[in-house]
Amino acid sequence: MLRRYLYLMVTCLSFSLSAQRTALVNTGSVSQSLGGITTTLDESDAILSNFSALSPDYSNGLVLAAESRFGFSELTAAGLAGYIKTGENGAVGVRLSNYGFEAYNEQTISGLYRRQLGQNIAGSIELGYYQLSLNEFGSTQKPFYRIGLSGKITSQLNYGLILSNLEAAQLIDNTTLMSSLAFGLAYKVSPKINIRIEMAKELETILNVKVGISYQPHPKFELRIGSRTASGQSGGGFSYQLSDKLNLEGHVLYHPVLGTTPGVGIKYQNSQQDKSKRSKR
DSSP states (O other): OHHHHHHHHHHHHHHHTOSEEOSOSOOOHHHHHTTSOOSSOOSGGGGGSOGGGSOTTEEEEEEEEEEEGGGOGGGEEEEEEEEEEETTTEEEEEEEEEEEOSSSEEEEEEEEEEEEEETTEEEEEEEEEEEEEOGGGOEEEEEEEEEEEEEESSSSEEEEEEEEOSSOEEEETTEEEOOEEEEEEEEEEETTEEEEEEEEEETTSOOEEEEEEEEEEETTEEEEEEEETTTOOEEEEEEEEOSSSEEEEEEEEEETTTEEEEEEEEEEEEEHHHHHHHHHO
């Protein structure tokens, strides 16, 4: 019973820190370990963040991610998403997410479409429903949309842009489904090092600057660190390649008030480049 009250108090505190809710309940382990960056992830993780940034080299993929917010198993945020390439320039996907317990719960379901618009630019749109359930107060549902753009500036520098809900939707009194704009850059310093920076602005909140660095000491292993200014969270994570198509992901975040958040993920992705390499052997 004491534990129940504890995680209820933690949920209420985290809810009170922002009167806006987001349709991105879980952005995946890679995003979280890089400071919450969502605009420039170009592997299958893109379907949990900015689908337009997905590399056209991937023909299909699936991502399962979960994290235990602030160390409470009852406050698990889980996401499941998959996609398949359609034709030469398109891809479609679906994303599901869930967070919370019986007294407080957030759920989303959405469909996504991505298209390569040119050699150095791609766009995506996500349409979905967000549901917020608050125990005795019942539940409320709102549609949401997200538009993504991404592309190359140079061979080493990529950009990503996400626009969510131009008009914030009222959920309950003093609580809205947020309208936001995020812009990010990813710079490939070397074959082993990538640096990402992102600036995100949500309605009536301070500018959130996110920074993430990834380092690949081994072809099958990658390390990441990241931080964000709005919440003061920082942390890191890793990725281990189990096979040509399967990766194991993990991360740990630290919040100065609420404590640590561990998370894991499994990522499947089918790369057309891998197919071509195998066919040449």
